[in-house]
Amino acid sequence: MKKSGDVMKRVLVIVPAYNEEENILDVCHNLDKVKVNCDYKLDYIVINDGSKDNTKEICEKNNLPVINLIHNLGIGGSVQTGYIYALKNNYDIAIQFDGDNQHDAEYINDLVKPIINGECDMTVGSRYIKNLSEFKSTKIRQFGNVILSFILKLTTNKKIYDMTSGFRAVNKDIIKMFAEDYPNDYPEPETVLVVIKNGYKVKEIPVKMHKRVHGKSFVTPTKSIYYMVKVSYAMLVRSFIERKR
Amino acid sequence: MEFNLRVFLIIFLIIGLIMIFKTIKNKNISMKYGMYWTLIFLIMLILIIFPNIIEYIANICGFKDAPNMLFLIAIFLLFYIVFAIYTSISKLYEINKSLVQEISILEEKINKK
Numbered sequence: 401m402k403k404s405g406d407v408m409k410r411v412l413v414i415v416p417a418y419n420e421e422e423n424i425l426d427v428c429h430n431l432d433k434v435k436v437n438c439d440y441k442l443d444y445i446v447i448n449d450g451s452k453d454n455t456k457e458i459c460e461k462n463n464l465p466v467i468n469l470i471h472n473l474g475i476g477g478s479v480q481t482g483y484i485y486a487l488k489n490n491y492d493i494a495i496q497f498d499g500d501n502q503h504d505a506e507y508i509n510d511l512v513k514p515i516i517n518g519e520c521d522m523t524v525g526s527r528y529i530k531n532l533s534e535f536k537s538t539k540i541r542q543f544g545n546v547i548l549s550f551i552l553k554l555t556t557n558k559k560i561y562d563m564t565s566g567f568r569a570v571n572k573d574i575i576k577m578f579a580e581d582y583p584n585d586y587p588e589p590e591t592v593l594v595v596i597k598n599g600y601k602v603k604e605i606p607v608k609m610h611k612r613v614h615g616k617s618f619v620t621p622t623k624s625i626y627y628m629v630k631v632s633y634a635m636l637v638r639s640f641i642e643r644k645r
Numbered sequence: 646m647e648f649n650l651r652v653f654l655i656i657f658l659i660i661g662l663i664m665i666f667k668t669i670k671n672k673n674i675s676m677k678y679g680m681y682w683t684l685i686f687l688i689m690l691i692l693i694i695f696p697n698i699i700e701y702i703a704n705i706c707g708f709k710d711a712p713n714m715l716f717l718i719a720i721f722l723l724f725y726i727v728f729a730i731y732t733s734i735s736k737l738y739e740i741n742k743s744l745v746q747e748i749s750i751l752e753e754k755i756n757k758k
Contacts, residue, residue: 445753467753471745481746488750584742 409516411569412491413444413508414482416475417499421453428464430505431497438509440516445485446499449478473584480582487579494578495569500612503567507607511569514603521600522574524560524592525567530606544628548589551632555639556596560604563589567607574600583634586627590634597642651693658690685722 413431417424424446435442445465448455450472459466467481479496486494493515497503503525511523527537528545541564548563566588570578574595583590596602662683669679692699703711 465753467749469745469749470752473742473745477742477746480742481749484746485750485753584738 409440409492409512410490411438411440411442411493411495411512412482412486412489413442413495413497414479414486415444415446415497415499416449416478416482417446417451417455418449418472418475418478419451419453419455420499421451421455421458423501424455424458424464424499425462427497427499427501427505428462430501431508434505434508438512440493440512442508443491444497445482447478447481449473449475476582476584476587479587480578483575483578483582486575491575492572493569494575496566498566502610502612504608504610507567507605508569510605510607511567514605515569515571519601520603522570522592522595522602523568523605524562524602525565525607525609526560526562526604527565527607527609528561529604540624544624547628548631548635551635552589552593552596555635556593558596558602560592560602562604563592567609570595586631586634589631590638593635593638594642597639654693655690658686658693662686662690 415424415427415431417427420427428444428446431442431444435444443465445467446459448459448466448468450469456466456468458464459468467485469478469481473481482496483494493512495508495511497505497508507525511525514520514523528542545561545563549559549561552563553559568588577595577598578591592602665674665679665682665686668674669676674682699711699715703714706714708714
């Protein structure tokens with residue numbers, strides 16, 4: 401199953417999942433469908449973050465490739481496990497893909513292509529450019545996103561519209577960087593900033609996202625305020641630290 | 646300082662010192678941190694036996710009352726200790742996290758075979 405020819409790139413889709421028994425099978429079926437039609441080797445791995453429901457059993461029964469974390473680590477720790485796995489297994493590109501069926505596997509190719517062609521080091525799937533996505537989350541979240549986008553512009557002079565998108569692809573250099581250091585909670589906006597600060601090129605790709613069908617989202621007013629404070633703080637501190645490398 | 650109060654405080658500190666040594670003996674605190682606490686207690690013991698030292702230093706630093714200086718030092722010290730605990734908790738968390746990750750990845754590798 402190794403490379404046929406020398407240029408066959410190996411791509412790993414990291415699927416973090418916490419209590420996603422209703423969604424995980426669909427997500428993996430969609431990934432299997434996409435897998436057939438690419439001119440690179442696409443694998444995926446579910447990172448089961450110590451789910452309390454039957455996610456583990458469903459993965460094992462259906463023979464899905466899965467890493468069962470022996471203890472709950474939160475989103476940052478789970479995704480980082482995927483990057484460590486990608487590094488250990490020498491993947492060229494890693495993609496983050498949510499286990500709750502909000503992302504559309506059809507767009508994986510759009511995210512991978514610019515990296516393979518060497519146009520950029522990281523791609524971010526965006527809801528807010530080109531209007532592909534009818535689902536854009538709530539007004540209040542969009543407002544938070546605008547603020548984070550502004551902080552990024554302020555600190556790096558680059559504009560990324562969808563700061564909170566968890567649908568992104570990175571090349572080998574960034575896989576290595578993330579395997580070594582990745583924020584524990586609310587990692588998305590912070591990592592975009594760190595990647596840009598380290599001199600890598602980030603490109604935003606228009607994608608479609610879906611509304612969550614099963615399970616509930618975590619957002620409460622107190623939590624979103626805490627989220628904004630924590631993420632803004634992390635971004636400002638990081639923009640200060642990373643410059644000195 | 647009243648004689649009675651001083652005797653009471655000295656007994657109190659000696660009991661504290663014995664507790665520290667017991668904790669070290671039971672391996673519930675590392676030698677390093679045990680030494681820090683012992684030093685703090687010993688300094689307090691010296692200050693109680695020779696209270697003039699405090700008066701002298703407070704005078705030099707320009708405190709109106711010696712106790713004010715003591716409270717200030719105590720608060721700073723406690724702040725520092727709490728901060729140090731936070732840093733070691735964070736470090737422990739990172740170590741713990743990477744252990745969970747490595748074990749889980751290993752488990753996947755074993756199960757795949």
